[in-house]
Amino acid sequence: MLDHLITHDDNLRMVPTDRNELTTAVGQLHEELRALPEETDPARTRVLTRWIGIGQMCLGNHEEARTLLRQSLDLAAGTGNTRAVVATGLNLGDAHRYAGDVQTADALYRSALNTARSQHPELVDFALQHTGKHLMERGDLADAQAHLQEALRLRIAKEDAGLVESTQAALARVEMLIGQADASAAGGAVPRQWSGQWTSWLQSRTTARTPARWAEDFPNLRDAVCVLTAHQRVHPRHLRDQSFPAELIAVMAEESEKAVAADGYLHNGKWNAAVGDAANRFAAQIDLAAVVARSTGLEVEQPHTGVYIGYEEGQFLDFHVDESGFGEANLILCLKHARLTGAPRVSTTVFINANGYLECDLGVGDCVVFDGALTPHGRTPLSPGESVTLISFGFRARDQALRTLTNLPPVPRQGRCIQPI
Structure with missing residues (x-):
């Protein structure tokens, strides 16, 4: 027209x-x-x-x-x-x-x-x-x-x-x-392609979709992951005793479900949605920076960004590293984890570190802190009848020097690839 x-x-x-x-x-x-x-x-x-x-x-x-x-x-x-x-x-x-x-x-x-x-x-x-x-x-x-x-x-x-x-x-x-x-x-910050190249290398050798393969996969990853994680500003910590107010978590869980239903979008096999007033109130009332500092030793500012994440039956998140813009520390808080009684396996947040694979079964109110830009992480597949609702917060280090990553390890050469099944 x-x-x-x-x-x-x-x-x-x-x-x-x-x-x-x-x-x-x-x-x-x-x-x-x-x-x-x-x-x-x-x-x-x-x-x-x-x-x-x-x-x-x-x-x-x-x-x-x-x-x-x-x-x-x-x-x-x-x-x-x-x-x-x-x-x-x-x-x-x-x-x-x-x-x-x-x-x-x-x-x-x-x-x-x-x-x-x-x-x-x-x-x-x-x-x-x-x-x-x-x-x-x-x-x-x-x-x-x-x-x-x-x-x-x-x-x-x-x-x-x-x-x-x-x-x-x-x-x-x-x-x-x-x-x-x-x-x-090139002067010091992480090039955008670096994260994507590391993710491609990881996914060519292992997958979060098949935990039964991990023992077999790990020898092909050990040396490279050791070099990568040596630069971490935060090592993964599973926190189970934070005593966050249950009513605030419940309100966020409700807001998240509505946000995903109304405006959610698929990203890397999971649902993402923008946080709203409930999440902002939670961040204003809870000193999340202190939670990160106590558990990791890294002094951070209050979270500068956040996103709701939802998983449904069959969904999973394959191993990857984040772009550096999300922050020097990530905190993932579980808002809801529905599972069938007696299910043979439940979905977990999983990391690859120098010792192998670390699985974190997050219940409501549990959280995990880690350095997403330097820690390979993902989520195993959800079983029938299972659903998971999370919120992820990003934090900036107070020390400006820790925000600039230098001398990062190059992505390993692509050799024999183990194809995910």
């Missing part, structure tokens, strides 16, 4: 090809919308409000764009048009992103991507493209690259040259930014 009047700038954001022409076209759509009889099919109202919203977004009128796109999204949801829900949700995510509202944009993109994956596979590439550009702007370059690479594979399969070109342009920009980040990291 307005496609011919919209292009992309150097930052890959939508802008007018001719501002005056787009303003005129949006005004004409407004006139048509105002002239619609009350008994008009809501589908026409939905289409008009969507395109007016897109036009206003391109013109920089963010508040009006968000209002109109929200109206269009509500009409799509009200009529059960899930395909339009995905498309308009992505547009509304763009409108919030362009206006600087990153948190709302993130929730909208994740919701649209989840709906596309489950109900409209033909829209997955569009959802991946929008989400990838959002992640790029937010600085999550590795995730942005992964989303865009998946989008590119899908678009090549569609044999749509225009869509392929659009995704290739986005990937080129992400790869340029990754190169710039790695160049700036």
